Amino acid sequence: MNSNVLIVGSTALDSIKTPRAENPRLLGGSASHAAVAASFFAPVKLVGVVGEDFPPRYLRFYRERGIDLTGLQFAPGKTFHWAGEYEINMNNRRTLRTELGVLADFNPQLPVSYQHAPYVLLANLAPAVQHHVLRQLRRPRFVVADTMDLWLNVARADLLKLLKHVDGFVLNDSEARQLVKEDNVVLATRRIHRLGPKYVIVKKGEHGAILSSPSGLFVCPAFPLEKVVDPTGAGDSFVGGLLGYLASKGGALETALRRGMIYGTVVASFCCEGFGLQRTARLDRRAIEQRVRQLEKLTRF
């Protein structure tokens, strides 16, 4: 069994500053990180939009990873550009510049070959656009939406509408608290279930993640890293890896979800070890399996 994963989200150029280095116009965006992470496990169909300045080498890179680009739109104008800066502890991020470019008018149309995708990730993007994609799907098996704090502030109504129609919802702990105004993360997941999603995953960065599902909670560890070079895209890698793993396994969701989160965690940990997708690009399935075994050893009691 190896179903494919449809991933819609932003395809971007990221300029990332950290206390140690500066890297202009890296391949970035929620869909890029998620698609590359998922591609280690299952065939990926990408939906996104890029402008005339999008470097051909990034297209080659997608193709080398076997990512189907039929759903990637090429639009006149500039690719979405994000510039940000990390503080010394790598936990606090400051956006320096956001230039939406062609993303501002992104109106994704699913190719016919995409409409029957069984596993779907609505990676971080305006909730209305995520919803627009969701409406074009024919009986998907499992749909997960990711988000970011921006949408909680400027598109809350759209997000709440979307949540009624997704199976899973992924957000970080501060977003979970903000969304339902509940400080305790366990209680917050309960309230988020009431908004629609059967599966709620709260990401806690270096502290791991929590899954809340009909069969209860799963406390997912993070991989303890000695060196974090650039955490940009770690959350997208996590959920991309998770969806890719689920698609590769099929079968009962409940059982696969826990291991899927572990695989997502491992891909995300590699993502943090290089700028943009630089470390992830050099990954292979063997290195992933090795780190999964390491994580098993690190958490066994």
Place this chain on the structure above:
Amino acid sequence: MNSNVLIVGSTALDSIKTPRAENPRLLGGSASHAAVAASFFAPVKLVGVVGEDFPPRYLRFYRERGIDLTGLQFAPGKTFHWAGEYEINMNNRRTLRTELGVLADFNPQLPVSYQHAPYVLLANLAPAVQHHVLRQLRRPRFVVADTMDLWLNVARADLLKLLKHVDGFVLNDSEARQLVKEDNVVLATRRIHRLGPKYVIVKKGEHGAILSSPSGLFVCPAFPLEKVVDPTGAGDSFVGGLLGYLASKGGALETALRRGMIYGTVVASFCCEGFGLQRTARLDRRAIEQRVRQLEKLTRF
């Protein structure tokens, strides 16, 4: 095999304010929390000092838990009193008042019956006093020291001297960063090993704990709580439960340490569910074992 645990630390009266309630003069202090936590697993010998205002009902409570009070000093004056306030999210604590009382001149002398204790916890106390106790021990099997940020600031030299002579050292993540000026927790544990301790445990509150030992890292989960009433003493309960468990098991340290941290985590989680020692006081071994099994289920993948 059921060796005993010697615990030295503060015995205090705690007045604790939270957004929801106020509780004056509860039984508190690092030694009280640690001793009660350890008492579920092994016989405990307490070393501490109390003043004339120490309520007899607290002495009865220690005795009911089977805690040996031969080493508890009664001094003229007032018991150490701490008053603090928690913010709404229960993570930020503010000290309102600290009255050292009889703790200011605490000069613990170990009864002969205490000097051969195999498992020793130097719970949070001035490092010079911890060291003074350590010097009176005859060939202990395993000595662990706990600390707090205050001592890093006002008694750093004493603490560094002490660390050369303990097997294990427990501190929280912000203290670990501060002690060795390293932001990455994994790298920080490496540097702390170089100060002496073979076993370093970094507590991360609601995010669990990390053990660094000769055989590598152990990532210990926290128990996800729906309601945190009062986290005072959770760290002391954690390390007390850990030492009690180790004493009850004996045998190879490396294997017992991981499970010991899980037991410590579980006792600490109960501690958070009531003010002071109120919830812990109603615990029994069966409830602890049940929550350990729950934690196993919550983390299995």
